[in-house]
Amino acid sequence: METKANKIYMLVIYAIFPIIASIIYIIEEPIPYLGSDELIHRIGSIFGIFAFIWMCFNIIIMTKIKIIETNYSLDWLNKFHMWTAVIAITLGSLHYPLIRGVGPIDPIQLRTGNFGWASFVLLMVLAKIFMSNNLVKYKAIGKLRLSAYIMKFKYGANKILHNIMMVGLVLIFYHSIISFTSASSLYMLGVYYFFFGITFIGWFYHKVIRRFRATSDPYAYRKSLWDDTSLDGVSEKNSKWAFRSLKQNPSLYPCLQCGTCTSKCPVSIVTKGNYNPRRNILATLFGYKDLLLNENDLGIWGCTDCHTCDEVCPQGIELTDLFASLKNQSIVLGKGPDYIIEQAKTIFDNAKAIPSQPAIERRRQDLGLPAVLEPDISEVQMLLTNLGIKDKFELRTSLNKS
Incomplete structure (x- = not known):
């Protein structure tokens, strides 16, 4: 359960470990630089330490450790992860300019640092394009998502971003351990190995080990019941329809299948999961048009337009x-469903969803309320006819007869 105390714990963890590492660095720094050069060098190095450790922590967060998912909402974690990553990349950007004036830098150390930093910048750009809806209002973002969807990037986006993050961290780690300070101090070398080690273990567990524990530990690998495999043979895929759906609503792309929409949906709660918004999104992205549009009364018709799912979705998807x-x-x-058609016919015939009843009119009269004005039925019928509603009635009637 997410609480204010839990958020403070996370902030303390993010602060205390790089501070301890920075203190070790200050104590272990072997070169007695003089004057302002020493101060600038130390500040630059401390920025690098903070950036490295925060990136390690961000990767650990993304490995979905149970204690983290249990105590923090996905919405808060996403925001926290984004801002700490931005700060870490900014500190990393300042690291090199601050230390380069002190002395020569090994070319390999320079290249690994630059490539590692560039990897994280690339990661941030791709994450903003494909895993966030902050920029979805721009047409260019929608076009990029459609292109990526055609190339099957949709289903591997998370994996690719996680792997880019790990590649960047490996480069930064190597950049750090061959630095002059690390080479001269076993303590600093131990600091870098410690944080990289726990990060790599978490990443390896997330990517490899937990897949082999799927049967014994369902939480560890929550494979969706509505994934690509389980739907094969149930309904024919319609890729063009899926493409049009994504083009119409590009905010669908970064769906994480976290299930927040389903867990908060009042209809899903009442029906004990028989109405499942998460499953409808996934089926749409896979292109199962016939399965969705031929559904029973609850499949897609369980939605009451309460917009709860829109409000709670951590990705801002317009469900x-x-x-x-x-x-x-x-x-x-x-x-x-038949009741939808009957409701539409009632509106067409009476210009009201609920026709006037004599009993209601008598009660209003007894209460001293004015009579309800009757709507212009012909005007409503003309509007609905122009919208093609009457044609839908005739189509439904012919289908029922056949």
């Missing part, structure tokens, strides 16, 4: 817009 689109497409095909 309700997708569900409305799916419903509209289902009606166009002459599908949809």
Whole structure:
């Protein structure tokens, strides 16, 4: 459970470890630089220490350790991860300019540091494009996502970003251990090996070991029931339809399948998961058009347009817009539950969802309330006819007869 205390614990951890490492560095720094040069060099090195340790911690967060997922919401973790990564990259950017004036730098150390820093910058750019909806309003982002979707990048985006992060960390780690300070101090060398070691263990566990524990530890590898494998043979894929759905709503792309939408959906709670927003998104991205549009009364029609899922989604995905689109497409095909069609017919015939009843009118009169004005039915019917509603009634009638 996420609490203010838990957030403070996380901040303390992020602060205390690099501070301890920086103190060790100051004590172990073997060269007695003089004057302002010494101060600038130390500040630059401390910036590098903070950047390295924070990147290690950020990778550990992304490995989905149970204690972290249990005590922190995904929304808060995403924001915390983003801001600490931005600060770490900024500190890393300042690291080299501050230390380069002190003395010559080994070319290998310089190249590994630069490539490592560039890896993290690339990671941030890709994460903003493909794993965040902050920039989704720009058409260029939507086009990039569509291109990536065609190239099957969608399903490997997380893996690719995680691996880029680890490659960058390996380069920064090597850059750090061949530095003059590390080469002259076993303590600093131990600091770098310690943080890199626990990070690599977490990453390796996340990528490799937990997959072999899927049967014994369901939490460790939460394979979706609606993944690519389990849906094969159930419904034919329609890649063009999936592409159009993503083009219409590019915010779907960074869905993490975290299940927050389903866990907070009031309909899902009442139906004990029989209505599943998360599953509908995944089925849309996989292109299972027939499966979704031919669903039973609950499949896509369980959505009541309460927008709860939109509010709680850590990725800012516009789920309700997708569900409305799916419903509209289902009606166009002459599908949809009977009660939806009957409700639409009631509105067409009476210009009201609930027709006026004599008992209600008498009660209003007894209470001294004015009579309800009758709507212009012909005007409403003209509007609905122009929208093609009448054609949908006829289509549904012909389908029922057949």
